Amino acid sequence: MNTPTGFKQRLASELSAMATHPAPAQAARNPARRLRLPFMIATVAAAAVAVAVVVPALSGAGDSPAYAVTQENDGSLVMDLKRGDGMPGLEKQLKKMGVRAAILKGDEDCATGIPPMVPGSSQREPVTYFDDDPGKARINPDRIRDGETLLIVAEFRNGEDTPFAVSDRLVLNVPACSVGGIGTLVAHP
Numbered sequence: 761m762n763t764p765t766g767f768k769q770r771l772a773s774e775l776s777a778m779a780t781h782p783a784p785a786q787a788a789r790n791p792a793r794r795l796r797l798p799f800m801i802a803t804v805a806a807a808a809v810a811v812a813v814v815v816p817a818l819s820g821a822g823d824s825p826a827y828a829v830t831q832e833n834d835g836s837l838v839m840d841l842k843r844g845d846g847m848p849g850l851e852k853q854l855k856k857m858g859v860r861a862a863i864l865k866g867d868e869d870c871a872t873g874i875p876p877m878v879p880g881s882s883q884r885e886p887v888t889y890f891d892d893d894p895g896k897a898r899i900n901p902d903r904i905r906d907g908e909t910l911l912i913v914a915e916f917r918n919g920e921d922t923p924f925a926v927s928d929r930l931v932l933n934v935p936a937c938s939v940g941g942i943g944t945l946v947a948h949p
Contacts, residue, residue, distance in 0.1 A: 762808075772919075775873075780892065788939050801802055802841050802883075802903075804805060805834065806904070814843070819879065821858075823832050824842060825842060825846070826841075826842055826843040826845050826846025826849060827839070827840060827841050827842060827843075827846030827847075827849055827850040827853070828840045828842075829850065829853045829854060829857060830855065832898075834897050835901065835902060836899060836900050836901070837857060837859065837898070837899045837901065838896065838897070838898050838899075839854065839895075839896070839897050840893070840895060840896045841863075841895035841914055841926065842895060843921045843922060844865065844914065844916055844921045844922075844923070847863045847865065847940070848863075849913060850863055851863045854910075857901075858901055859899060859901045859904065859910060860904060860908065860909045860910065861899075861910040861911075861912060862909055862910070862911050862912070862915065862934040862940050863912045863913075864912070864913050864935075864937060865913070865915075865916065866913045866914060866915035866916070866925075866938065866939060866940030866941075867937045867938065867939065868936075868939055868940070870935070870937035870939050871939075872935050872936070872937060872938070872940055873939055874938065874939055874942050875911060875929070875931050875933075875934075875938055875942065876931065876932075877929045877930055877931060877943070878930040878931060878932055879906075879929040880930075881908070883910055884903065893927060894922070894923050894925060895914065895922070895923040895926055896925060897912075897928070904930065907932060907934065908930045908932050909930070909932070909933075909934050910912050910928060910930060910933045911918070911928060911929055911930070911935075911938065911942065911944050912926060912927075912928045913916070913926070913927050913928070913938050913939075913940050913941075915927075915940035916940075917939065920939045925940060925942050927939070927940060927942045928942070928943050929942045929949060930942035
């Protein structure tokens with residue numbers, strides 16, 4: 761292939777000129793362009809914080825979360841205990857959301873039986889309302905007074921990990937164990 765001699769000479773002279781004369785200094789960057797990177801970093805950091813808040817509420821092994829807690833517009837919380845291994849995380853999440861709560865696995869051999877409820881709490885409006893879904897409840901934190909703890913007892917059958925019933929009551933002292941069916945109860949066959 762023949763290359764025109766003139767082209768080679770022009771190319772050589774342009775390359776020589778570029779090598780001997782440095783490129784002109786770049787113009788100052790546009791201030792808006794300089795803000796893009798910090799803005800992007802701040803956006804990614806904010807997203808990471810939002811995920812960090814949501815993930816604990818949905819943590820658990822497997823494809824579905826072991827528990828979830830969502831806050832409703834009226835200030836109530838909807839808890840959903842899907843598996844027994846979610847009990848510690850659910851209790852911790854409720855506490856983070858301002859609910860003094862304790863969650864126990866129902867134990868029919870518990871020597872203390874049914875823990876005593878807060879005097880007069882049976883005459884007050886219920887703290888929780890249970891859905892048709894076992895393990896799911898609406899908690900009204902404003903109905904829990906200072907010094908009271910919402911005790912939630914989850915019941916499981918024959919080594920299954922999915923609760924078939926959940927009950928609750930307000931207590932002054934959290935027992936080490938509790939039988940199931942301690943108050944408001946929803947059971948499923």
